[in-house]
Amino acid sequence: MSDVDGFSLPTDAFVEILLRLPTTTRRLLRFVCKRWRDTIDERVPDRHVTPKILAFLRESGNAFVFSGDQQEDGRCEQQMWKFWSSGDVDLVGTCNGLLCLRSGAEPSYVPHRRRHDEQRIYSAITVLNPSTYQKIVFTFTLSEIDTGSWRELPAAALNNIIPDADSSFHDTGDVLVTVDGATHWLTARAERVVALDLDDERVVCFEAPPVVKLLKVPEKATCQLTNVHERLGVMVMRQHTPAARVDLWMLEDDGGHRHRRWRSPPRWSRRCSLMEPSIPGDGRWITSPHFTHGEYVLSKREAGGATWLYRHRMGDLTKNDGGEKAQMWPLEGEELMCNSRAGVMTFPFVETTEPLPICPPLEPWEVICFFRLEGSKS
Amino acid sequence: MEVDKGKGEAEETRKVAEADRDTVTLKSSDGKLFEVSKEAAARLSTVLAGMIAGGSIDDNGTDLKQIGSEALENVVDYCNKHANSIPSAALISSSISFNTAPFKEPEEWERKFVDRLSHDALFDLVEAANFLGMERLLDVTCHKISEMMKGKSPDQIREVFNIKNDYTKEELEEIRQELAWAFYDD
Numbered sequence: 049m050s051d052v053d054g055f056s057l058p059t060d061a062f063v064e065i066l067l068r069l070p071t072t073t074r075r076l077l078r079f080v081c082k083r084w085r086d087t088i089d090e091r092v093p094d095r096h097v098t099p100k101i102l103a104f105l106r107e108s109g110n111a112f113v114f115s116g117d118q119q120e121d122g123r124c125e126q127q128m129w130k131f132w133s134s135g136d137v138d139l140v141g142t143c144n145g146l147l148c149l150r151s152g153a154e155p156s157y158v159p160h161r162r163r164h165d166e167q168r169i170y171s172a173i174t175v176l177n178p179s180t181y182q183k184i185v186f187t188f189t190l191s192e193i194d195t196g197s198w199r200e201l202p203a204a205a206l207n208n209i210i211p212d213a214d215s216s217f218h219d220t221g222d223v224l225v226t227v228d229g230a231t232h233w234l235t236a237r238a239e240r241v242v243a244l245d246l247d248d249e250r251v252v253c254f255e256a257p258p259v260v261k262l263l264k265v266p267e268k269a270t271c272q273l274t275n276v277h278e279r280l281g282v283m284v285m286r287q288h289t290p291a292a293r294v295d296l297w298m299l300e301d302d303g304g305h306r307h308r309r310w311r312s313p314p315r316w317s318r319r320c321s322l323m324e325p326s327i328p329g330d331g332r333w334i335t336s337p338h339f340t341h342g343e344y345v346l347s348k349r350e351a352g353g354a355t356w357l358y359r360h361r362m363g364d365l366t367k368n369d370g371g372e373k374a375q376m377w378p379l380e381g382e383e384l385m386c387n388s389r390a391g392v393m394t395f396p397f398v399e400t401t402e403p404l405p406i407c408p409p410l411e412p413w414e415v416i417c418f419f420r421l422e423g424s425k426s
Numbered sequence: 427m428e429v430d431k432g433k434g435e436a437e438e439t440r441k442v443a444e445a446d447r448d449t450v451t452l453k454s455s456d457g458k459l460f461e462v463s464k465e466a467a468a469r470l471s472t473v474l475a476g477m478i479a480g481g482s483i484d485d486n487g488t489d490l491k492q493i494g495s496e497a498l499e500n501v502v503d504y505c506n507k508h509a510n511s512i513p514s515a516a517l518i519s520s521s522i523s524f525n526t527a528p529f530k531e532p533e534e535w536e537r538k539f540v541d542r543l544s545h546d547a548l549f550d551l552v553e554a555a556n557f558l559g560m561e562r563l564l565d566v567t568c569h570k571i572s573e574m575m576k577g578k579s580p581d582q583i584r585e586v587f588n589i590k591n592d593y594t595k596e597e598l599e600e601i602r603q604e605l606a607w608a609f610y611d612d
Contacts, residue, residue, distance in 0.1 A: 055589050065568045067568075069575065077580070080580045080583050082593065
């Protein structure tokens with residue numbers, strides 16, 4: 049079995065090897081040659097990877113990862129990692145299997161910080177500058193070059209496109225959603241979505257779902273951007289007695305590049321509605337900033353300083369069934385976790401074994417670190 | 427491992443004897459014969475297990491036209507070594523059924539077994555294991571190859587496996603662009 053090409057495996061056998069490699073490695077292998085790229089795209093696309101659920105408790109600085117499989121007692125297997133001894137830590141995001149944490153304090157535990165020694169391309173993570181908290185966005189990119197870099201978005205770029213009255217962030221605008229190569233946030237009255245293209249730093253602005261205007265947000269409802277299967281969504285939340293209602297709107301995908309999409313008016317469609325009995329201070333709520341975690345939608349309940357986390361299987365919400373998606377009443381689901389600390393954020397998470405970048409020098413106002421979860425720390 | 431074809435024997439008596447034999451004879455694409463323990467073959471290969479159970483084993487050597495003699499020798503060698511080692515219970519269960527149990531690290535002898543193989547021999551063995559439904563051998567061989575890929579740049583991988591880069595500079599840049607915003611989350 050010799051060949052001019054040294055790699056003479058039949059496709060089926062090659063696929064067996066690919067299936068045993070982490071997604072991150074598979075992505076790099078697409079660079080090797082066209083045959084490899086085509087095989088990876090056709091046979092082991094990224095959709096095959098089922099993300100785990102990662103819950104981060106701000107108050108205690110602990111991260112929990114739940115695997116999808118249930119144990120014999122019906123509970124999900126979970127692993128715990130401790131990052132900070134004190135509170136005041138945000139998990140900014142997960143990307144490429146890494147956790148990006150932000151804190152005003154020095155980390156008490158910094159596992160496995162390694163030199164960035166291979167060709168790796170990381171997605172960008174965008175954070176608000178907490179000292180000014182308006183208009184300014186920093187993006188932080190880990191590229192194949194071994195230094196990360198901060199970029200401050202010029203305020204002028206934003207002033208030109210957003211009317212003054214609407215120029216600040218929406219109340220719940222601490223949720224920045226990065227999908228499709230752009231970071232999005234809602235304007236003050238939640239009438240528009242601002243999108244910062246992380247590639248060329250162009251800023252565009254487009255209409256939020258029409259329902260937002262009708263409801264006179266934020267008086268009667270709250271809005272929040274969310275990530276639905278890596279597409280942009282808006283949650284519109286309304287309190288009615290005796291129930292709270294959440295409508296999920298999703299930006300239609302026209303299949304084109306984002307620049308092209310932004311030239312035409314955005315098309316929003318309502319994908320599902322969730323109901324929950326409204327008991328003041330004790331209802332369940334959708335977790336942020338991701339609406340979907342694989343097939344699941346997560347909800348949380350916080351009462352008396354404790355946190356409960358539930359999951360409910362919803363399937364693929366990107367499939368449009370004419371807005372007739374089943375309404376859920378109440379927002380039920382199996383219990384994933386009960387913890388005595390509050391402030392839970394949830395992310396989909398895919399483990400990786402790739403090397404970590406070194407933390408670049410950062411602004412004095414905060415510490416940003418990238419972590420990989422390795423081995424159980426519980 | 428190779429045995430001569432017993433041509434002079436009386437077929438009838440041979441058939442009776444075969445039924446009680448604890449080995450099966452396999453024939454490579456180039457006509458060489460190999461003998462392997464029936465128990466190990468049935469335990470390690472779903473395809474051979476099916477053939478044994480279904481009575482489609484040829485006493486004069488079951489034809490495996492897709493597998494060359496070098497690869498078949500390695501397959502048989504692996505089966506015999508496996509029969510002699512004392513595998514853990516978990517290992518047995520994962521090699522019998524097509525389940526999605528996490529891959530167990532190769533044992534020391536398995537590591538040595540694949541380490542001594544040339545690239546070509548290793549690739550042929552992956553193919554043979556895939557064809558014969560030998561989940562464990564497939565795991566061990568694929569693990570070895572995936573280890574050769576991990577932590578390497580595309581350039582290094584091309585060098586290791588002697589692969590020609592058929593991309594133009596522009597095409598590579600295009601993939602880089604695609605990858606730049608690829609999240610692994612959802």
